[in-house]
Amino acid sequence: MDIIMYLIQLIQYQYKIIGQLLNFICKYIPLKQWSFDDSHSPKYQKFKIDQLPKIISYKQEWDWKDLISYYQKRYHKTIRPVFRHGECNVSEDYRCFSCNAPFQYLMWNDGKKQSQLLCKVCQSRFQPSSESRFNKTHVLKCPHCNHTLVHKKDRKHFIIHKCVNKKCPYYLHNLRKVDKTDLTSDKYKYKLHYIYREFQIDFFKMDINSLPKNASSLSFSKFDQNVMGLCLSYKVNLGLSLRKTSQALNDIHGIKISHQQVANYLKTAAVCVKPFVDNYNYEIGNVFTADETYIKIRGIKGYIWFIMDAAKRSIIGYQISDNRGVGPCIMSMRMAFKHLKELPEKFKFIADGYSAYPLAAQQFFIKSKGKMKFDITQVIGLTNDDEVSKEYRPYKQMIERLNRTYKASYRPTNGFHNIDGANYDLALWVAYYNFLRPHKHNKYHVLNEVDALKNISNMPGKWQLLIYLGQQSIKKIQAERFNCS
Known part of the structure; x- marks a missing residue:
């Protein structure tokens, strides 16, 4: 009897704990958002990338002469011009x-109205004043x-097509x-209909080897x-700023040089080094991991x-x-x-929950005709709320650490004057x-160890040799383009 009372008390205690846990979950965790398995927030749903649509082609590849020959060979039927009882109008x-x-094979299909023509060869019906149906x-x-x-809708780089069925x-x-x-008030927050984005710009034909402009030459006059x-x-x-670099050269080496001349040298070096790096x-x-940050x-x-x-941690x-569109994402993935x-x-390609990465992967699949097929593993949020985040969180932390490392060198600049300055600084x-x-x-x-840089003991010498290697890369690229042309 004592055992039964003990079990009853234990069940009541467990029931009390379960009730407290349910109250905690209902208070702090929005259960209505758990219905979506890829994110706890409905704002991610409208950026979800759907599968490719069906493409129905209406292009007529056969000419009327080919059709007549085909009918003659396949069905032993000769298509003759229209026999007209009266004057041809x-x-x-x-x-x-x-x-x-x-016109010998065309006839009016609606009698006296004479607004619709019928082709005797392909049996197509059309109005002579309109051809919009055949433009598709x-x-x-x-x-x-x-x-x-x-x-x-028309966006900057693509057109949005939607299934309204x-x-x-x-x-x-x-x-x-x-x-x-949410069906009456917050229904618009969720992506419910099938959506396809048709791109109008071919990002695969753009040059990814863009170089800064207005760089000075390597013929030194004063220095x-x-x-x-x-x-x-x-x-x-x-990681010094331009003015502190100028001051350091003056205070340490006694070299009086303006910060603008320092900027000109950096642009020139970027022009030479970037082809070698790229x-x-x-x-x-x-395993690749990707992320974006702002400047x-x-x-x-x-x-x-x-x-x-992720293995070698090279950029x-x-x-x-x-x-923050899909265009720059495609360009970086092409590189x-x-x-x-x-x-x-x-x-594996690991990124955050931003929709540009799955959309870029879809464009790679289309452009390569199925050869470059890969999925984007998205690590969403800052906490490991699902098994995907638990497994791939370390890869996401790698790229976040890279962002902080770059920001440490970017912060003394207080921003860039133009995008060319940002380009040469990043290169x-x-x-x-x-x-x-x-x-x-x-x-x-x-x-990445380069044999030519191993024997150089100081950093200015390594930069000079890196510039020389970049010049050799430029000559090689120019030779390949010249041979191709």
Whole structure:
């Protein structure tokens, strides 16, 4: 009897604890957002990337002469011109919009109204005054319900097509996952309909080897190449501003040089070094991690995109942009995939919850015709609320640590005057990070050892040799372009 009372008390105690836990969950955790498995917030849903639509082509590849020959061979049927009982009132200028048949094969399809023509060859019906139906080369259809997509909005780089079918299985499935209390007030927050973004700009034809403008030459009149190496060492390696670099050269070495001349030297060095850094054949692994951070350009927010090889931690893709769209994301990913003919086995691309990365991966799949197919593993939020975040959080922390390392060198600049200044500063910093900076996780060695730099004992000399290697890369690129042309 005592055992039964003890068990009853234990059950009541457990029931009390369960009730307290339920109160805590209902108070602090919004359960209605758990219905979406990829994010706890509905604001991420409208950026979700759907699968590709069905493309129905309406292009007529056969000419009227080919059709007549085909009918003769396949069905032993000869298509002759229209036999007219009276005077022909079909204009000689009329031709079939579909197969381009001449007026001899056209007839009026609506009797005395004479507003619609019928082609005897391809059986197409059309109005002579309008050809809008035949101007369409293709139509986009929803992959879930086969409903034609509607052109909804025009963005800067793409067009948004939307499936407006209320009986679409995709729409009904998402609608059932939304809390009934949100159907009247907060329904617009959730992405319910199928959406496809059609890009109008081909980011795969843009030049990723952009160089800063207005750089000075390497013919020194007042100073020599050693002074240029000192400027790079103080500005890039030590993270000094332009004016403090000028002051350090004067106080330590007795070299009186203006901060503007220091900036000119840095631009020249960036022009030479960037081709070597961008075209270097990095030994990369099968895990890439990416992120974007913001900077200030004339007081306006700009963005820097970084893509890092998680195994060696080299920066293999980077880009500066004035927007956070998918275009700069594609450009940085093109730089990262530059030397890859095919993706490594078990390839992983890890990023945050921003929609530009899945959309860029979708464009790579389209452009490569299915050869570059990979998924984006998205680590969302700051806490490990799901198994994906627990497993891939260390990779996300790598790229976040890289952002903080760059920000430490960027902060003394107080922002850039223009985007060219941001470009040359980033190009020099990436060259320093990949080839000159000792890293703790690599036993205080550089990430990528270049044989020519091993025998140089001081940093100004290494910068001079890096500039020379960049010049050799420029000559090689020019020779390849000349041979191709």
